Amino acid sequence: VAYRCSFRVTEAAYCIERAMDIMAQKLGMDPAEFRMKNLIRREQFPYTSAMGWEYDSGDYHTAMTKAMAAVDYKQLRAEQKAKQEAFKRGETREVMGIGVAFFTEIVGAGPSRACDILGIAMFDSAEIRIHPTGTGICRLGTKSQGQGHETTYAQ
Numbered sequence: 359v360a361y362r363c364s365f366r367v368t369e370a371a372y373c374i375e376r377a378m379d380i381m382a383q384k385l386g387m388d389p390a391e392f393r394m395k396n397l398i399r400r401e402q403f404p405y406t407s408a409m410g411w412e413y414d415s416g417d418y419h420t421a422m423t424k425a426m427a428a429v430d431y432k433q434l435r436a437e438q439k440a441k442q443e444a445f446k447r448g449e450t451r452e453v454m455g456i457g458v459a460f461f462t463e464i465v466g467a468g469p470s471r472a473c474d475i476l477g478i479a480m481f482d483s484a485e486i487r488i489h490p491t492g493t494g495i496c497r498l499g500t501k502s503q504g505q506g507h508e509t510t511y512a513q
Contacts, residue, residue, distance in 0.1 A: 375459045389458045390431060394422055397460065413462070422460060431456075 382392035397418040398405050405413040426432075438454045445453050483499040500507050 371459070371461045371463075375461070379458075388435070390422070390426060393458060393460050394419060397422065416462070418460065418462075 378393060378396075379389050382389040385392065387395075398413065398416060399419065400417045403413060403415050405416075407413065434456055438456055441450065441452060441454045444450045483497075485497040486494060487496075488494045496511075498507075498511055
């Protein structure tokens with residue numbers, strides 16, 4: 359799997375995104391264009407998914423458009439096409455890939471009684487105590503999956 363994470367949705371997201379690429383190819387569409395056509399539109403919020411999850415807000419089209427502009431997506435595709443043609447002519451062994459993905463994951467879900475996936479309570483915690491001396495203690499509870507929480511918290 360191309361993602362580093364514990365089991366959850368990243369593996370599923372990888373499969374979904376791969377399927378999106380395959381479908382775009384079969385339809386003769388650009389992968390980014392195909393995703394744009396299938397994103398939840400701003401006017402559809404609040405949106406309830408087929409699994410019953412409610413998306414309260416979002417502007418995915420704007421996010422995708424800004425990301426594509428930031429990397430000059432059209433220019434990247436032109437560069438990719440030129441390299442593919444040079445490869446076909448035998449002028450180079452260099453090829454260029456472009457990956458496109460769009461993923462939404464539940465965050466800020468609230469207490470575990472309101473958001474429990476597969477019996478795994480999904481919430482983080484924080485407790486900060488300031489003593490009269492001016493010192494403080496911060497207790498954090500998270501489920502680390504290799505993000506470097508220990509280093510971040512220490513710093």
